[in-house]
Amino acid sequence: MEIESLCLHGGYTPGNGDPRVLPITQSTTFTYESTAAVARLFDLQDEGFFYTRLGNPTVDAVERKIAALEGGVGALCTSSGQSANLLAVFNLARSGDHVISTSSIYGGTFNLFAVTLKKMGIEVTFVDQTAPDAEIEKAIRPTTRAIFGETLTNPSLDVLDIERLAALAHRHGLPLIVDNTFATPVLCRPFEFGADIVVHSTTKYMDGHAVQMGGVIVDGGRFDWTQGRFPEFTEPDESYHGLIYTQAFGKAAFIVKARVQLMRDLGCCQTPQGAFYINLGLETLPLRMRQHCANAEAVARHLAAHPKVESVSYPRLEGHPHKALADKYLPDGCSGVISFSLKGVRDAGARFIDALKLVSLQVHVADIRSCVLHPASSTHRQLSDQQLHDAGITPGMVRFSVGLENIDDIIADVDQALAQA
Numbered sequence: 256m257e258i259e260s261l262c263l264h265g266g267y268t269p270g271n272g273d274p275r276v277l278p279i280t281q282s283t284t285f286t287y288e289s290t291a292a293v294a295r296l297f298d299l300q301d302e303g304f305f306y307t308r309l310g311n312p313t314v315d316a317v318e319r320k321i322a323a324l325e326g327g328v329g330a331l332c333t334s335s336g337q338s339a340n341l342l343a344v345f346n347l348a349r350s351g352d353h354v355i356s357t358s359s360i361y362g363g364t365f366n367l368f369a370v371t372l373k374k375m376g377i378e379v380t381f382v383d384q385t386a387p388d389a390e391i392e393k394a395i396r397p398t399t400r401a402i403f404g405e406t407l408t409n410p411s412l413d414v415l416d417i418e419r420l421a422a423l424a425h426r427h428g429l430p431l432i433v434d435n436t437f438a439t440p441v442l443c444r445p446f447e448f449g450a451d452i453v454v455h456s457t458t459k460y461m462d463g464h465a466v467q468m469g470g471v472i473v474d475g476g477r478f479d480w481t482q483g484r485f486p487e488f489t490e491p492d493e494s495y496h497g498l499i500y501t502q503a504f505g506k507a508a509f510i511v512k513a514r515v516q517l518m519r520d521l522g523c524c525q526t527p528q529g530a531f532y533i534n535l536g537l538e539t540l541p542l543r544m545r546q547h548c549a550n551a552e553a554v555a556r557h558l559a560a561h562p563k564v565e566s567v568s569y570p571r572l573e574g575h576p577h578k579a580l581a582d583k584y585l586p587d588g589c590s591g592v593i594s595f596s597l598k599g600v601r602d603a604g605a606r607f608i609d610a611l612k613l614v615s616l617q618v619h620v621a622d623i624r625s626c627v628l629h630p631a632s633s634t635h636r637q638l639s640d641q642q643l644h645d646a647g648i649t650p651g652m653v654r655f656s657v658g659l660e661n662i663d664d665i666i667a668d669v670d671q672a673l674a675q676a
């Protein structure tokens with residue numbers, strides 16, 4: 256099936272007389288006829304639902320749909336994008352290990368990596384994703400366990416050269432983890448370019464209606480965990496009677512371990528009701544992404560031609576440093592998010608935001624309604640000036656998440672606000 260059809264029909268195939276719409280299985284628990292049957296589930300010998308923290312039919316359907324959209328072997332929904340990134344990294348790195356991340360990533364992920372993972376004994380080195388291979392390779396240590404980047408960075412909108420970083424990672428026996436939140440599988444499927452693990456904040460475009468927090472981890476199923484750097488996959492797990500993940504689950508070792516070990520112990524699961532909302536969003540994702548991209552490109556071109564605007568970052572625009580990468584990885588558009596800076600004093604951006612009427616000020620992005628945010632004073636306010644610079648953020652930058660209103664109404668609002676900025 257093509258992606259539009261998968262978004263509607265993936266993950267759930269009703270049988271004779273079943274509900275047409277994915278039902279919400281609002282139950283924490285499931286009944287069995289014998290203790291032996293439950294024991295086999297607990298030993299991972301049988302597949303089945305026994306407790307919603309570990310699996311639920313509604314959540315499972317959404318996981319299957321997203322795995323199909325990305326072209327992976329399995330997926331695990333989490334309570335938020337933050338927990339998806341935490342679990343993805345913690346599934347392959349433990350205390351004493353090291354991870355390399357690109358520096359221009361989402362502020363929440365930056366804090367997780369720089370502050371909280373450090374407390375857990377996992378050190379993260381941040382590298383410039385445009386640096387030459389040799390430069391990035393200098394950061395690799397014997398304890399390095401993964402390289403992490405975002406397809407389209409939030410909020411600076413740099414485009415990750417997935418193929419190059421995957422090749423670099425693989426030369427050193429490392430997997431590449433890609434946060435594909437802004438692109439969604441409609442605009443880019445990182446596994447096709449060599450990524451090994453894909454993560455998303457489903458809170459953004461996948462839900463798309465600003466109603467439900469969520470995250471997801473997708474396993475590409477191609478990385479070889481038996482090369483020596485990943486004992487957690489090849490040595491017995493005492494909490495499952497000595498089970499060895501690569502032997503028991505083959506290509507799905509990563510995603511099964513994330514569920515049965517980390518979701519079991521950390522408990523940051525998606526709810527059946529939440530999964531139902533995400534599924535509603537997914538059904539119209541291709542349609543929405545096309546319109547988000549078209550509207551954003553029109554706003555970006557309009558802003559670029561405006562005398563009060565100093566710079567616009569939208570990789571579709573001619574002259575953007577990542578235009579060639581965008582043409583390769585995001586041929587159908589670069590999402591609805593653009594960032595731009597106004598000329599003159601620092602608070603011109605704030606005056607612009609305060610003057611908007613249709614477009615609202617929200618700590619959110621990727622909503623069907625247009626919204627704006629000033630990253631330096633909100634999502635990225637914990638970062639130092641140097642960290643802001645490394646993340647590609649200027650103090651006056653405005654992040655504009657272009658929604659699905661009529662483009663003439665959006666541009667009229669932008670123009671009247673610019674007149675007051």
Ligand SMILES: *Cc1c(COP(=O)(O)O)cnc(C)c1O
Nearest residue numbers: 335336337361409436456458469
């Ligand atoms: C929002 C976001 C996250 C965090 O997701 P939450 O669902 O807010 O926890 C992670 N990565 C990127 C790229 C994001 O935009």
